[in-house]
Amino acid sequence: MAGGRTADRRHRRTARSQGAGVKPLAIFGGTFDPVHLGHLSVAWEASELLDAEVRLMPASVPPHRPPPIASASQRVAMLRAALQNQARLALDTRELERGGPSYTIDTLVELRMEQGERPLVLLIGADAFAGLPSWHRWRELFDVAHVGVLSRPGVAAALPDDLQRMVAQRRVDDVATLRGVPAGKVIELAVTPLEISATRIRELLAAGRDPRYLLPAGLFDDAELLAPYRH
Numbered sequence: 001m002a003g004g005r006t007a008d009r010r011h012r013r014t015a016r017s018q019g020a021g022v023k024p025l026a027i028f029g030g031t032f033d034p035v036h037l038g039h040l041s042v043a044w045e046a047s048e049l050l051d052a053e054v055r056l057m058p059a060s061v062p063p064h065r066p067p068p069i070a071s072a073s074q075r076v077a078m079l080r081a082a083l084q085n086q087a088r089l090a091l092d093t094r095e096l097e098r099g100g101p102s103y104t105i106d107t108l109v110e111l112r113m114e115q116g117e118r119p120l121v122l123l124i125g126a127d128a129f130a131g132l133p134s135w136h137r138w139r140e141l142f143d144v145a146h147v148g149v150l151s152r153p154g155v156a157a158a159l160p161d162d163l164q165r166m167v168a169q170r171r172v173d174d175v176a177t178l179r180g181v182p183a184g185k186v187i188e189l190a191v192t193p194l195e196i197s198a199t200r201i202r203e204l205l206a207a208g209r210d211p212r213y214l215l216p217a218g219l220f221d222d223a224e225l226l227a228p229y230r231h
């Protein structure tokens with residue numbers, strides 16, 4: 001019935017604007033040069049642990065690091081191939097469409113405006129999290145999103161003092177806490193440790209090796225996808 005559907009929509013809008021009972025939206029950003037099984041596995045487990053919608057968000061010009069080897073469109077093609085045949089992980093290309101440096105704070109502010117009070121979670125590997133104080137307007141990230149820190153092998157636990165102070169009052173252990181408020185908490189997500197990095201994969205491909213089981217199978221369907229890394 002049309003009236004019922006309108007009421008349903010109204011209810012969903014109210015629930016969304018209050019953030020009540022809505023699945024959190026989690027963002028997993030990176031260069032994905034190339035996307036590998038480490039990324040997919042931790043993103044998948046985070047989605048399960050948080051019961052969240054997870055979006056992989058490739059960065060256009062990463063402010064903190066040398067430019068990627070593969071172009072933006074090549075990285076998107078690899079992500080699309082990697083994300084086939086599953087429903088938990090999605091792709092969000094807004095940072096590529098915006099162009100210029102990919103400042104996470106700008107992306108999260110934009111998402112906050114779109115999503116009302118829905119809990120937002122910024123997913124970051126433990127190595128990237130330790131470097132957070134070098135990010136543009138990093139303190140403001142906690143005003144707009146929660147942070148989910150993904151364990152990563154070989155990363156020392158020590159955090160810089162200013163980050164330590166920032167997270168001291170924000171740490172929570174229970175994922176349910178994240179659902180009650182839109183932003184501001186920090187949670188460690190103990191995902192299965194996988195010692196896979198894009199750097200290592202680029203080295204292997206450049207050396208003529210074929211790291212088949214470190215990469216999603218879809219990346220081997222089309223020889224063009226990994227061509228940027230082969231010499």
Ligand code: ATP
Pocket residue numbers: 029030031032033038039042123124125126127128129150151152153194195196197198199200
């Ligand atoms: P590179 O070796 O080029 O630095 P990377 O493998 O670290 O690449 P990025 O695209 O830079 O991949 O990482 C995106 C995000 O994924 C970062 O938050 C990073 O910490 C996280 N990440 C990447 N690989 C893993 C892994 N194996 N386990 C946990 N987190 C990971």
